[in-house]
Amino acid sequence: MSGSIIVGTDGSPAATAAVRWAADDAARRGCPLRFVSVVDHWAYGIPKFPVSGGDPLTSHAERALSAAEAVARERQPDVKISTEIIEGIPARVLRDKAREAVEIVLGSRGLGGFAGIVVGSVSTHVAGHAPCPVVVVRPGWSGGRGEIVVGVDDSPECEPALAYAFEQARAHGDALRAVHAWQLPAHPLAPEITYDVEEVREAHRRVSREKLADPRGRCPEVPVREEIVYGHPVDALVQASRGAGLLVVGSHGRGALGSAMLGSVSRGVLHHAECPVAVVRSPSSSRAGST
Structure with missing residues (x-):
């Protein structure tokens, strides 16, 4: 390389x-x-x-x-x-x-x-x-193996993070744990709106499978465990980081300055994850934030 x-x-x-x-x-x-x-x-x-x-x-x-x-x-x-x-x-x-x-x-x-x-x-x-x-x-890290954890969502920014996570899992010789967290939308002005929870959960499973299909095809030797979690993405990823070798997240931030470029999920896991964290930005967002 x-x-x-x-x-x-x-x-x-x-x-x-x-x-x-x-x-x-x-x-x-x-x-x-x-x-x-x-x-x-x-x-x-x-x-x-x-x-x-x-x-x-x-x-x-x-x-x-x-x-x-x-x-x-x-x-x-x-x-x-x-x-x-x-x-x-x-x-x-x-x-x-x-x-x-x-x-x-x-x-x-x-x-x-x-x-x-x-x-x-x-x-x-x-x-x-x-x-x-x-x-x-973080200080104190001295090594040790563990699965590679990656956050999955339906955004284009997720794809470079997935590619990097599969590459790391292959290099480590460890499994990949793909975590997709979801929550039902809240409508404070229309509380009568209801959802078929199983149907929504199945829709999120499809999102995860579709996002993982291409990198799985490129790295068929990497064992993948898909996890669909109801909850906030930061909470789900921090929980998954316990005992992991690396946590990989994409960044959705589009601000012009400082940590606003990170987005709330990547910023949250940087502060709270219990293993090393890799933040992977898409090429387009990196160019936009290079000034």
Whole structure:
């Protein structure tokens, strides 16, 4: 497979977990790894107030890259590794680097994050704007196998997520669990409207089967378990993430700024899932959000 897996690292525990995940994925998929550490001088006012004795931020970035390379080489010694230090705003730099990548992997929260915030601004921004899949890993992840979980719905944005999920399941050698969550529409101005619940449930089963037909045909060796769940998609996917190896979601966000690009479901699972989460944007939405 051509292209690198790019990993943003700042030496934080979450970034170290991301390094482990990316090293394993690079070995599975035959991709090189590129570790990137971003130096943001302006965030600390350093250009305004030069310091003596060298640049502490660049020195920290060098240490973070050395540590990341050591972790990756110990875990997967045969993976090709390169490193890079870039000056700029981390979210923007990593978003732009994603254009060169088959995948970008980030920790859920870096050293600059606030206590109590599960997913930091950098990983949220990159997941909401990058044109390639973005995997967000929480601190403490150290490996272990588990099924690949993917959210299924009737939108076009679901299809790239399904393709990525099948690819990951094939690479992992694990089963795929396809979760389609549904709820009956609420009509507060016309509460007398009723539905045939079994008929609605069967309609959702058809949606799931139709969406899975094409990727199943391309990856017939991947075992698939379909799950039709009554409830909110975030609740269903978070429940399915327990014990999973990876949770994959598409992104329906169409906002112009920040996490609005993610959409409510992908944003919700990023904050609450118990396994690494991959956010996969469709090519059209990625182009729309690249400004």
